[in-house]
Amino acid sequence: MLVAGGRRADRLTHVRELPARPGVHGEWPSWADSSLVAGYRALGAEHPWRHQAEAADAAWRGRHVALATSTGSGKSLAFWLPALTSVRADAATRTLDPGRIESVARRGSVLYLSPTKALAADQLAGLQRLLGAAGARDVRVATCDGDTSPDERRWVREHADVVLTNPDFLHFALLPNHRRWSRLLRDLRYVVVDEGHAYRGVFGAHVSLVLRRLRRLAAHYAREGDPAPTFVVASATTAEPAVSAARLVGVDAADVVTVAGDTSPSGHRTFVLWEPPVVAGFERAAETPGPDRHVREHTGEHVDEPTVPTTVEEAPDHPRRSATAEAADLLADLVLAGARTLAFTRSRRGAESVATQTQDYLRPVDADLARRVAAYRGGYLPEERRELEDAVRSGAVRALATTNALELGVDISGLDAVLVAGWPGTRMSVWQQAGRAGRAGADGLVAFVAREDPLDTYLVHHPEAIFDAPLEATVFDPANPYVLAPHLCAAAAEIPLRAEDLATFGDPAAITDLLGVLVARGALRRRSSGWYWTHAQPAAGMTDLRGSGGSPVRVAESSTGRLLGTVDAASADGSVHDGAVYVHQGATYVVESLDLADGVALVRRTDVDFGTWSRSALSITIADEPGAGDAAAGRDVVGRSWGPVGWGYGPVDVSSQVVSFQRRHLPDLQILGTEPLDLPERTLPTMAVWWTVPESVLEEAGVDADTAPGALHAAEHASIGLLPLLATCDRWDLGGVSTALHVDTEQATVFVYDAYPGGAGFAERGYELGATWLRATRDAIERCPCHDGCPACVQSPKCGSYNAPLDKDAAVRLLDAVLAHSPA
Structure with missing residues (x-):
């Protein structure tokens, strides 16, 4: 079907057949509530899968659980069965022995956390179906988030047994107002953390500390002898699930039971790698891929020459067709063949474009089918997203072009195919998206459609990088003082911090030192009984979990x-x-x-x-000299020398401004005109590490003016890829700039900065371990078997200049020359 009778066979670069897997049933646990079991059976689950029974039994016994199985493996049953059984047991106690005071007062509660409101709403709908099928009207379930009205919140606080929410509501509303939520916290039995792999990088560190504050308050309200809440972290298949879950919750990894063996059935899946064809005579707009290219967003990596404007020139003679256009073509064919399909795109614009082009292809053939194709993305109103989700489930919509908004666990099953238009950034993400195809034991088709990008091109010609490489670990560091400090203030505002509380947040000695800094800066007040927040404003406002930068x-x-x-x-x-x-x-x-x-x-x-494409100019500035920063705030500029090579660490301002936009005719992308814009400059104040290379060292490396931009750019990419090994961060927590001549240093310079306001401690770690960091960077580039550079060494999945220019060999020579001057 995809190859169209052989006409498109040349676009197929690899086919991997993933064999079907039979399901392995377990038995319903003896402790499971009989009504709930009957409800599951009425909904079609006659028996649980073995991994569901194992995880549910471990949670029932009070063990924290890391449940890491594939998309569609039924993780929800594994945590709802023990949680709801616990709630129903308390309800039965109240009914059978209403005269006892403790029977009236106690009512076990459950807290469910998801990274998105959509997933919480989806889980609510599933719970309501289950409880209805079970006839369990004594369990009161509700969502509560920033959109919930005050009256609804009051009902949830006073009556709900199961509360579905997100970390943001927990941080900003529930924990700061814990006295109002004392009923929930006092009898908290289970905390479910769904889609645990989504909590990575700085966001993951924030959520980890929110969960530690939750554990502390639950212990504060618990009666003597009551067990601590049991945490179940449900995740996609990932590396080291128990270690990640333990770090997220703040417990020892030995206290976490790992359930990672997926025993649910999986249909046969065909996974194809697809490269769009070369299109002769096609003209398009392309920004110059040289040192005059500016990034469009502050978290990108690029070569930056602020003095040279971005220009537009003619594309190569034989560009490839865009992944968006190719995905729309394939999606139309799949819809005509009767397949229910999701097409994942890299952007909101891409989702709209794929949906629109698919509708245009289908309309002359079957207008009704064209109406059954839609787009789904962030930014839609909640009710519109719910309608689309329901339409896909019912079959009213046959195909959705979507961003990664549907990558997380919203229950959309029964899909026949998945298209992935453009590499989503990690193998974990691509397998999450691919897992939507062939769910519930049905066969499925997955196609990864490469963008015209060196990274995507490499992947479709090196299938081992997708299929045979290990999955990434979920990386975050709750001990990062830049993240930890505001949460210590929030914890002190909730109830004063005592010495015995400190182990909840990490190493007590390190926490004590950090609290001393906060006291010195006036954030907290030290008394003999502990540390106190004494300010009028809420401490939770000191940090933004997601770094969203303002209201939508x-x-x-x-x-x-x-x-x-x-x-x-x-x-x-x-x-x-x-x-x-x-x-x-x-x-x-x-x-x-x-x-x-x-x-x-x-x-x-x-x-x-026509469509419009905006252009941004970006620059990075540092303080004039060491000592010019704000030392009291820990933002002093420091520096050192390796002979002629200079190192710096300190505050920088990463400034970006949208300066113009182009109108381009669709679909050929011919430029119709360019107009200037007068918009404010946006500045990200953060912390960066940088190293400078004078002309003499460039000459030592055999790097001239033509090869310097590619050498610096490649070294920047690789160093960003290697820093997470030393700084316990995620690549997406970092930004970079490389330039053959920076106005502040007056030399060739590579910057790596924390992509968070005020910094996050990652650049500081790079400065402290400079020689180790660059040596690892150099070795990673040199040892990579590729010829010109690949995603395993110098290409980046988020490069703002489309991975150009890059010079792998020159980068190795440059790093050799720089490291030759490092201390012994």
Whole structure:
């Protein structure tokens, strides 16, 4: 079907057949509530899978559980069976022995946490189906998040047995107001942390500390002799699940039971790698892939020459067809063949484009089928997302083009195929997306469609990098003082910190030292009984778990005032500026005005045959000299020398500004015009490490003016890829800039910075271990068997300049020359 009778066979670079796997049943545990078992059976689960029974039994016995099995393996049953059985047992006690005071007062509670509101809503719907089938009307279940009204919150606090929420609500609302939630905390039996692999990097460190604050408050309210809550961390298949779950919850890994053997049935899946064809005579816009290329977002990696403007030139004579267009073609064929399909894209624009092009292909053939294709992405209104999810489940929508918003565990089963248009960044993500195909034992098809990018090109020609390499670990560091400090303040604001509390948050000696710093800065007050928060403002406001950078910008139709959706504050300048084209379910709107103060973009409905692409300029500046920073705030600039090679660490400002946009005709992307924009400059104050290379060292390395940009860029990419080995962070927590001449250092310079306001401690670790870091970077590049550079060495999945220019050999020579001057 995909190869179209052989006409597209040349695009197929590899086929991997993943054999079917039979399911292995377990038995319902003897302790399981009989009504719940009957409910599961009524819904089609006659017996649990063995891994479900093992995980449920471990949780019932009070063991923390790391449940790491594939998408669609039924993880929900494993945690809901013990949790709901516990709640129903308490309800039965109240009914059978209502005269005892403890029977009236005690009512075991369950807290469910998910990274998204959509997943919590999906779990609520599933719970309601189960409880309805079981006839268990004595279990009260509710979601509670930032959208919940005060009256609904009051009911949840007073009556709900199972509360489904997210870490953000826990941090900003529940824990700071714990006295109102004392009933829930006092009798907390189970805490379910769903999609645990989503908590990585700085976000993961924040969530880990939120969970430790939760454990502390649950212990504070618990009666003497009561057991601590049991945590179940449900995750996609990942490396070291018990270690990650233990670090997330704040317990010893030995106290966590790992259940990773997936015993659910899996149908035969065919996984194909697909490279779009070369299209002769096709012209498109392309930004110069040299040192004059500017990144479009502050977390990207790029070569930056602030003095040279970005230019546009003609593309190569034979570019490849875009992954978006190719995915739309394949999606149309799959829909015509009757397959229910998800097409994952890298961006919101890509999701809208794939859906629209697929509809255009189908409309002349079957208008009804065209109406059964839709887009799904962040920024849609909640009710619109729910309608789309229900439509996919019912079959009313046959195909969805989506961002990674559907990568997490929203229950959409019965799909025949999955398209992955562009590498999603990690093998863990690609397997999560692929797991949507062939669920519940059915056969499935997965196709990874490469973008015209060196990383994607490498992957479709080196299938071992996808199929045979190990999965990534979920990496985060709750001991990072930049992340830990505000949570210690939040914990002290909840109830004063005592010496015996410190082990909850990490090494007591290190925590004591950090508390001393917070006291010295006036954040906390030390008394003989502990540490106190004495400020009027809430301490939870000191940190933003997701680093979102502000409230979303609302997109509204100017003629009617109808709210269409939202755009993240960080991306509003580049996507809903004046004159931008905004696409919503295939309908095009042109932005009339963007009001950043009010957070509103007004749009008018207009059919247009063009799209808009914004351009940003980026620069990075450092303090003038060592000692010029804010030493009291720990933001002093420090430096050292390796002979002619200089090292620096300190505060930087990463400034970006959307300066213009292009209109490009669709679908050929011919440039119709460029218009300037007058938008404010955005500045990220953060911390960076940098190393400088004078002309003499470049000459030692045999790196001239032509090869310097590629050598520096390749070294920057590889060093960012290696720093997580030393700093316990994630690649996505870092940004980078490399330039052959920086205005502050007046030399060739490579910067690596923390992609979080105020810094996160990763760049500092790179500065402390400079020689070790660069030596590991050099060895990783040199030992890689590839010829010109690949994702395993110098290519980056998030490069702002599309992995160009890169010079692997020159990078090795450059690092050799730099390391030759390092201390012995």
